[in-house]
Amino acid sequence: MRLARSISLRALLLLAPVLWLGSCATRRPDSALLERFEFAQPQMGVPFHIVLYAANSSEAEAAARAAFARIRQLNDALSDYDADSELSRLSRTSGEGRAVPVSEDLWLILHRSQALAARTGGAFDVTIGPCVSLWRKARREKKFPRSDLLAEARAASGWQKLRLHPRTRAAELLVPNMKLDLGGIAKGYAVDEALKVLSDRGLTRALVSGGGDMAAGDPPPGKRGWRIALAWLDATNALPPQFVLLARSGLATSGDAFQHVEIGGLRYSHIIDPRTGLGLTDHSLVTVIARDCTTADSLATAVSVLGPDEGLKLLEATPGAAGRIVRKPGLQMETRTSPRFELED
Numbered sequence: 001m002r003l004a005r006s007i008s009l010r011a012l013l014l015l016a017p018v019l020w021l022g023s024c025a026t027r028r029p030d031s032a033l034l035e036r037f038e039f040a041q042p043q044m045g046v047p048f049h050i051v052l053y054a055a056n057s058s059e060a061e062a063a064a065r066a067a068f069a070r071i072r073q074l075n076d077a078l079s080d081y082d083a084d085s086e087l088s089r090l091s092r093t094s095g096e097g098r099a100v101p102v103s104e105d106l107w108l109i110l111h112r113s114q115a116l117a118a119r120t121g122g123a124f125d126v127t128i129g130p131c132v133s134l135w136r137k138a139r140r141e142k143k144f145p146r147s148d149l150l151a152e153a154r155a156a157s158g159w160q161k162l163r164l165h166p167r168t169r170a171a172e173l174l175v176p177n178m179k180l181d182l183g184g185i186a187k188g189y190a191v192d193e194a195l196k197v198l199s200d201r202g203l204t205r206a207l208v209s210g211g212g213d214m215a216a217g218d219p220p221p222g223k224r225g226w227r228i229a230l231a232w233l234d235a236t237n238a239l240p241p242q243f244v245l246l247a248r249s250g251l252a253t254s255g256d257a258f259q260h261v262e263i264g265g266l267r268y269s270h271i272i273d274p275r276t277g278l279g280l281t282d283h284s285l286v287t288v289i290a291r292d293c294t295t296a297d298s299l300a301t302a303v304s305v306l307g308p309d310e311g312l313k314l315l316e317a318t319p320g321a322a323g324r325i326v327r328k329p330g331l332q333m334e335t336r337t338s339p340r341f342e343l344e345d
């Protein structure tokens with residue numbers, strides 16, 4: 001899946017040191033036998049990393065291989081880029097008046113997505129695909145989408161046009177030309193599932209990340225958590241790094257730093273406001289910590305759309321969730337955090 005395909009190499013190099021500070025492999029008596037291992041592989045259009053503690057390299061390598069295989073399997077099912085993916089095949093049934101039974105993974109993601117869509121009044125919306133396609137084109141051509149095409153894309157979008165049938169675990173796309181896009185949630189699910197593969201093999205002290213979204217298991221030996229440096233709004237607005245401690249939870253970052261288009265002096269994000277069908281113009285970076293990364297990833301996208309006031313309320317109302325919103329509405333940068341958000345010294 002090319003969920004974040006347009007992150008440039010330069011952007012990744014910038015992101016890497018910011019988002020990816022694994023913990024130090026300090027050995028303590030209780031974990032004298034555990035060694036630290038690191039693996040990286042491109043998946044879903046971004047680099048995925050695994051850091052884990054294991055007794056030996058063969059155990060570590062076998063587990064990492066299985067975890068990456070799980071991510072690949074999810075990409076094959078959930079990609080909106082691959083015309084043969086389960087998701088694309090489902091999208092092609094739109095408007096046919098039938099409900100299509102879906103795999104357990106796709107069901108789970110669609111179910112979670114629709115629950116968040118309902119909670120956010122449609123700010124989080126996986127039916128936004130037609131508008132996303134239009135904005136990808138706008139970005140390539142640096143031209144605002146034509147109004148008739150925008151109207152068509154909006155007519156084929158809207159979370160209430162996706163109906164889920166729990167008894168048969170089937171999905172029905174109610175109008176023609178719909179296109180589902182899981183870019184706001186699938187990476188979070190992928191890192192959660194990869195972490196599960198590792199812990200099923202007994203490797204619970206692990207951290208899996210993909211393009212800035214990460215799922216943390218138990219902390220490294222002798223530590224209280226994985227020390228993660230938070231990203232700033234963009235390189236020009238970078239302040240001294242701030243850290244959070246992550247354990248048995250997920251962290252996701254959403255923002256327009258690396259994916260946006262400038263048209264007529266206005267900067268539009270790759271995140272779409274479903275109320276208008278247009279890319280967000282609010283220059284922001286949202287970091288969310290939650291019980292798992294599926295939740296963190298989808299909330300981060302939703303909070304980006306909702307803006308700071310409603311977004312922080314959403315985080316407060318979600319058990320175990322916390323977050324930080326950095327914006328630059330004018331010349332000044334503004335940072336707001338939800339009450340549960342805790343920085344590490």
Ligand code: AMP
Nearest residue numbers: 123124125126183184254270271272301
């Ligand atoms: P993220 O980087 O996790 O915030 O996800 C952004 C991606 O989610 C975009 O590239 C689109 O694929 C998709 N997307 C855009 N707007 C929305 C939205 N309002 N709700 C859900 N997904 C969206």
Ligand code: MG
Nearest residue numbers: 184297298301
């Ligand atoms: Mg997201």
